[in-house]
Amino acid sequence: MAQASTSTEPRVVLTARGLGKDFFGFTAVNNVNLDVHHARIHALIGPNGAGKTTVFNLLTKFLQPTRGQITLLGTDITGTRPDAVARMGLVRSFQISAVFPDLTVLENVRVALQRPAGLHVQFWRGMGALDRLNARADELIDNLGLAPWRDTRAADLSYGRKRVLEIATTLALDPEVLLLDEPMAGMGHEDVHMVADIIRGVAQSRAVLMVEHNLSVVADICHHVTVLQRGEILAEGDYATVSADPRVRTAYMGSEA
Amino acid sequence: MANHTQAAGKAGAANVARPRGAGWVLVLIALAALIIAPFVSYPVFVMKLLCFGLFAAAFNLLLGFTGLLSFGHAAFFGGAAYFTAHAAKVWGWQPEWAILIGVAGAALLGLVMGAIAIRRQGIYFAMITLALSQMFFFACLQMPFTHGEDGIQSVPKGSLFGVIELNQGLNMYWFVAVVFALALWAIWLIVHSPYGMILKAIRENEQRAISLGYSVARYKLGAFVMSAAFAGLAGGMKALVMEFATLTDVAWQMSGEVILMTLLGGIGTMAGPIVGAGVIIALQNRLATSDVPVTVVTGIVFMICVLLFRRGIVGELADTRLGRMLGLR
Ligand SMILES: Nc1ncnc2c1ncn2[C@@H]1O[C@H](COP(=O)(O)OP(=O)(O)OP(=O)(O)O)[C@@H](O)[C@H]1O
Ligand SMILES: [Mg+2]
Numbered sequence: 202m203a204q205a206s207t208s209t210e211p212r213v214v215l216t217a218r219g220l221g222k223d224f225f226g227f228t229a230v231n232n233v234n235l236d237v238h239h240a241r242i243h244a245l246i247g248p249n250g251a252g253k254t255t256v257f258n259l260l261t262k263f264l265q266p267t268r269g270q271i272t273l274l275g276t277d278i279t280g281t282r283p284d285a286v287a288r289m290g291l292v293r294s295f296q297i298s299a300v301f302p303d304l305t306v307l308e309n310v311r312v313a314l315q316r317p318a319g320l321h322v323q324f325w326r327g328m329g330a331l332d333r334l335n336a337r338a339d340e341l342i343d344n345l346g347l348a349p350w351r352d353t354r355a356a357d358l359s360y361g362r363k364r365v366l367e368i369a370t371t372l373a374l375d376p377e378v379l380l381l382d383e384p385m386a387g388m389g390h391e392d393v394h395m396v397a398d399i400i401r402g403v404a405q406s407r408a409v410l411m412v413e414h415n416l417s418v419v420a421d422i423c424h425h426v427t428v429l430q431r432g433e434i435l436a437e438g439d440y441a442t443v444s445a446d447p448r449v450r451t452a453y454m455g456s457e458a
Numbered sequence: 459m460a461n462h463t464q465a466a467g468k469a470g471a472a473n474v475a476r477p478r479g480a481g482w483v484l485v486l487i488a489l490a491a492l493i494i495a496p497f498v499s500y501p502v503f504v505m506k507l508l509c510f511g512l513f514a515a516a517f518n519l520l521l522g523f524t525g526l527l528s529f530g531h532a533a534f535f536g537g538a539a540y541f542t543a544h545a546a547k548v549w550g551w552q553p554e555w556a557i558l559i560g561v562a563g564a565a566l567l568g569l570v571m572g573a574i575a576i577r578r579q580g581i582y583f584a585m586i587t588l589a590l591s592q593m594f595f596f597a598c599l600q601m602p603f604t605h606g607e608d609g610i611q612s613v614p615k616g617s618l619f620g621v622i623e624l625n626q627g628l629n630m631y632w633f634v635a636v637v638f639a640l641a642l643w644a645i646w647l648i649v650h651s652p653y654g655m656i657l658k659a660i661r662e663n664e665q666r667a668i669s670l671g672y673s674v675a676r677y678k679l680g681a682f683v684m685s686a687a688f689a690g691l692a693g694g695m696k697a698l699v700m701e702f703a704t705l706t707d708v709a710w711q712m713s714g715e716v717i718l719m720t721l722l723g724g725i726g727t728m729a730g731p732i733v734g735a736g737v738i739i740a741l742q743n744r745l746a747t748s749d750v751p752v753t754v755v756t757g758i759v760f761m762i763c764v765l766l767f768r769r770g771i772v773g774e775l776a777d778t779r780l781g782r783m784l785g786l787r
Contacts, residue, residue, distance in 0.1 A: 261669065287671035299669070301662035304655075312659045313670050315652060321672070324653035324684070331652055374670065 211238040214274055214408045215260065215291065215378050221268035222255055222432075229255045230432040233269070235410075237378060242400065242409045244419045244440075247429035248452060253412045254296050256429070257380050260410075261293045262286045274377060288316075290377035294384060296412070298363040302356035306347055306366055309355050310338040313373035338373070345369045346395060361388040368396060372403060379403065381411040385418060397422050420444070428452070484729070492635050501631045502699065507739045508638040509696040514719040514731030515645055516688030521717075522726030523649050524681040525661030529584040529713050530571060530591030531689050534564040536708030537594060538690030543610040543703035544603055553616045553633075557694040564690020565683050567594065572682035576675050588710060595708045609704030613697055634695055641691055646728055648684065657681055689716075718756060722763050724770030733771050 215237035222230040230252045237243050245253050258264040260271060262283040270279050273291050281289075301309050314334045315321045323330060342351055345365050350358060355366060368384055384400070385393045393415065400409055401422050413419050419426060419440060426443045428436040436446045443449055495504045513535050520526045538560030546556040575586040598604045605611075615625045623629060648654050660667045660674050667674050697703045706712065715738065723734025738756065745752045767774045 263665070263668075282673075284668045284671050284673045287669055292671075293669050295665065295669070299663055299666040301659045301666065303662055304658065308655065312655060312667075315656065316671055320652045321656050322653050322680075324648045324651045324680075326651055327647070328650055328652070328655070331655070370666075370670070 211240045213237065214239050215410070216272045217256075217260060217269060218272075219269040220256070220259055220266055220271065222252075222259055222264060223267045228432055230259065233429070233432075233434055235260075235427065237408050237410050238425075239377075239408050240404060240406060241424045242404045242411065242422050244423040244426045245410060245412045245429060246414070246416070246419060246426060247435070251429040252432040253429055254382055255432075257293055257382050257410075257412065261291060261380060263293075287374070287376075291380065292371050292374050292376035292378070293380040294367050294371050294382055296382040296386070298360065298367050298387075300355040300358075300363050300366050300370070303354060305352050305354055306342060306350050306358070306369075307335070307338055307352060309366055310341055310369050310373050311335075313370045314338060317374065341369045341373055345399065346392075361392050364388055365392060365396065368399070372399075376407065378408045378410070381409065381413075383412050383414060385413065385415055393418065416444075488729075489639070492639065496628050496631045501628060503739075503743060505631055505634045505699045506696070507736055508634055509692045509699060510716075510719065510735040510739055511732035512638055512641055512695075513689050513692035514716050514723065514735045515642055515728075516685050516692060517716045518720045518725065518727075518731040519645055519648065519688065520681055520685040521720060522730075523654060523661065524657045524678060524685075525664075526678060526682065527580075527584045527717075528575075528587045528682070528685070529710070529717070530575075530587030530589075530594075531685075531716050532708050532710060532712035533567055533571065533591035533594040534686040534689035535693035535696075535712060535716070536598070536703070536706075537567050538564040538693035539697035539703035539707045540598065540604050540610065541690075542694035543613040543697040546616055546698065547610060547613045548603075551616075552619065553698055554619060556616070557637075557691065557698070560694030560697070561687050561690045564693065565687040568683040568686025568690075569679070572679045572686070576678050576682065588713070591708070591713060592710060595705070595710070598705060598708050604703075604705075607705065609702055610697075611702050613701045613703065615698050615701065630699065634699060637691070637695060641688060642728070642732075645688060649728070653677070653680070715756070718760050718763075720770075722759065722770055724773030724776070727770070727772040727776060730770050730772035737771070 213236045215235070217233055217235040220230060220233040221228065233256060245256065247253055255264065259266045262278065262281055266279065270277065272278065273286065273289055276289070278286055278289065301312060304312065311331055311334050314337055315331065318334055320330055320334070339351070342348055345368065347362065347365060347369060350362065355363060358366060364384060364387060368381070371379060381400070385396055388396065397418055400411070403409065423440060426438065426440050427434060428443055428449050430452045435452060436443050436449050517528070517531050520528055541563040542556045542560035545551040545559045546553060571587060571590045574590060575583050578586055599606055615630055617623045656672060656677055660672070660677055664674055693707060696707070719734035719738050720731045721734070722737055723732065724730025741755060741759070742752055745755055763770065769777070
């Protein structure tokens with residue numbers, strides 16, 4: 202609000218109002234309000250156990266909120282099932298890398314492409330039917346530097362490459378909103394830069410909400426930062442504002458001491 | 459150590475050029491075995507083996523390729539046996555129609571049981587399928603058409619398409635062999651189809667499949683119904699082969715047996731369930747004439763299997779050099 206920016210604010214694609222989640226009386230998330238904008242990278246940071254992943258689970262409907270309301274592209278999705286939310290254009294990655302271990306890299310990416318291409322119920326056709334997805338899959342695989350491992354089982358990839366593969370699979374759906382839970386955790390230096398560039402590229406025309414512990418990455422690519430502590434929003438704003446906030450400093454010092 | 463993992467990664471990449479071609483050799487050998495089997499063994503024994511092999515392959519479609527452990531598959535196998543037997547004996551239907559009604563009945567049962575069980579995970583799923591199949595068992599015990607403890611006896615084989623007398627010569631055998639081969643081929647096609655790929659993805663990581671927009675419950679239900687239908691095909695054929703349908707086929711022990719066959723042969727392999735069924739049926743045949751209790755021996759086999767070779771006979775073989783060359787997986 203204070204930002205009387207000259208350019209028009211990009212449209213809001215995902216909102217949360219008064220979002221809360223209790224686990225057997227323990228409040229993991231409380232009164233969280235979020236506005237995720239088109240063509241913006243929004244960081245969600247906070248100490249361990251702050252509730253970041255839980256917020257992701259709520260937004261993607263993997264968990265049912267105890268309180269509050271979620272809107273995606275103007276539609277209330279508070280009561281929608283997670284697979285339907287994904288089909289509406291909100292796709293997430295997982296903190297613990299989620300790939301299909303026994304499938305090859307190519308097959309992993311193709312699984313994401315199969316549904317939009319309408320190639321997911323044909324039990325009478327051969328695998329050859331999927332070949333027409335290869336061009337798009339290979340493009341993603343190349344862009345993410347996975348080409349040498351195209352035909353490797355995902356289980357045989359290094360941890361960092363599994364994460365890259367998960368991002369490739371997420372991007373394959375070309376979602377309107379991407380939720381990335383610590384996408385760079387466990388990656389080598391080069392991969393961090395590559396993935397940061399890719400996220401930046403994607404965010405030209407998509408909304409990104411990401412949890413990230415690497416603060417230099419956050420400073421580098423994120424337009425907006427929300428800090429979560431003990432399930433509640435502690436501070437909000439651009440990186441400079443947030444990192445100067447004394448409460449944020451103590452929260453981080455407290456957790457890292 | 460770092461070098462080691464790198465080398466392993468490269469080897470993994472090299473593995474992938476799976477020599478599918480060599481796999482055809484196995485298929486041809488299997489077909490040849492199917493043709494000479496009735497001349498070197500008892501046709502009834504081989505037919506029984508084929509029926510159970512198909513039953514296990516149907517079960518494996520669910521456990522091996524979708525990752526769902528059902529403890530109620532006897533309902534489909536035994537249920538279809540009753541439907542087929544009743545249609546052939548009481549209604550006088552031709553065998554192909556009698557078997558088809560068995561398949562349809564099993565698929566319908568699968569749809570009902572699947573729809574109830576599918577939202578549960580892991581052991582809860584297994585327990586619900588067990589409970590539902592036990593309900594079906596007691597229904598079979600009570601319903602008049604099954605003749606309770608007696609079962610449906612002297613089921614006529616009839617004449618196939620009204621022209622081929624199945625009780626003459628090896629006609630029944632050829633019929634069973636052809637249906638068996640076609641059904642396995644169909645299962646292979648399903649596993650290696652775009653739909654089969656989604657089933658595998660669900661087996662590998664259900665949460666991820668959901669996050670990619672797949673309504674996993676529907677795919678699982680589809681697999682459950684298909685598996686039930688193939689199990690029904692096996693059960694219907696068995697009723698005609700043995701000329702009876704009894705409570706044994708719907709009892710929970712039968713559900714356990716098909717799990718054992720699949721585990722023993724190798725989950726998630728095409729040949730495994732058939733090999734497993736072969737071993738168990740052969741074992742039962744041997745022990746039937748001796749004093750050794752069958753259940754004890756199968757229990758021991760199960761324990762050896764779990765302790766020593768978890769991937770089953772074919773699963774372990776597939777990891778040897780020869781197995782890789784033949785593309786056993
Ligand atoms: N399913 C659950 N049942 C009970 N408690 C849970 C559940 N999921 C999360 N919690 C609790 O909620 C709190 C927030 O967890 P969450 O995983 O969201 O934190 P996070 O910010 O993602 O942490 P990290 O940085 O370690 O990933 C933790 O105290 C956690 O133990
Ligand atoms: Mg987390």
